[in-house]
Amino acid sequence: MSRGSNDSGSKYSGRQGGGKRRKSYARGNSPIKKKMEKSPLSNEDGIRLNKFIANSGVCSRREADMYIAAGNVTVNGQTVTEMGYRVKLTDDVRFDNRRLNPEKPEYILLNKPAGFFVTGNPEKGGRTVMELISKATSARVSPIGKLDNQAKGLLLFTNDGTLAKKLAKPKNGIRQIYQITLDKNLSSEDFEKIKTGGVFIEGSKVSVTAISFIEDRPHTEVGLELNSIKEHIVTKIFKSLGYNVESLDRVVFGGLTKKDLPRGRFRNLTQQEVINLGML
The missing domain is CATH 3.30.2350.10 (Pseudouridine synthase)
Known part of the structure; x- marks a missing residue:
């Protein structure tokens, strides 16, 4: 056989007349493209599950993929092992049964004035404390505990569910x-x-x-x-x-005071203040 001739396998790896290179099937470029089956759990929007987990601080994205494959992660009560699965911020994502929050933890202290409701808006035209901290963060924070409409003083907000739960039901109460x-x-x-x-x-x-x-x-x-x-x-x-x-x-x-915090103003807690609250 002459040096320039093509055998039956050369068309997969060499050039044919006209100089156009054929794709190698060995690299996964099959001429028959199979339609990927979509998982019944898949979401079209949202963020990738491994990113959601990584953002929550549990581990890296690569490690998250391993935990997902091992069945350690549930979404809205269902175990998800699919790589690339997407979730929304409102989904209940749990790692080893612990709910995850993909947002950066925020801790905001407000010196509440009278005339603001802490939860809901029971009266038409009534104002809530959420208006007072609207510029503090874009995270979905919630108040810990309550103060009546006409009550004033310190009110703590956070999106840290673990701390909120701890402060809501402390063994010895909060000072x-x-x-x-x-x-x-x-x-x-x-x-x-x-x-x-x-x-x-x-x-x-x-x-x-x-x-x-x-x-x-x-x-x-x-x-x-x-x-x-x-x-x-x-x-x-x-x-x-x-x-x-x-x-x-x-x-x-809980050890937090109104020092340098005028009525109606808010501030972020220091790292040491967050640590101190976690020790209550």
Whole structure:
């Protein structure tokens, strides 16, 4: 056979007359293209699952692919092992049954003014605290705990679900200090009753860490420290003794204070403050 002739295999790797190179089938360029079957779990939009996992801080994208293939990841309750599967930010993505958040953790402290609702918008035209922190972050943060519409003071927001859950149900409560204005002077008898734990709310004894009259102020103004996270607990304490709370200002929350934080303003927590909250 002459040097210039082509055998039956040369058309797969060499040039044919006209100089055009044929694609090598050995590299996966089959002339028959099979239509890829789409998984019933696939989403057309959103981000790749491995990126979602990597953004949450669990591991790298390459490691995420291994965990996905091993069946360690679920999306909306279903195990997903498909490479390239896409998810939305609203999907419930879990790694070893722990829900993941692909957004950077945000921690925002607001000095809430009166007249803003913490959750919902129960009255037409009512304003919420979310308006006050709208420029703080684009992340979907939520408030931890509640303050009444007319209450003032510290309110913490975060998208860190682990910390939020921990602070919402702490074993020993969270240290909080309130400055309170009552509709009348607090009597010495009721002062001692609160101080010694003689107040019962809904059948349970309320333990107060400290109570004091504010120096050089009428006895309608009181400082109260407690760890309870029960809703409306401060108002209930005084109401049970025949007092109405006219003003409520939370000045300390879990070690956080209003120092250098004017009413209606917000700031991001420092890394050390986040660490301290995680240790509560």
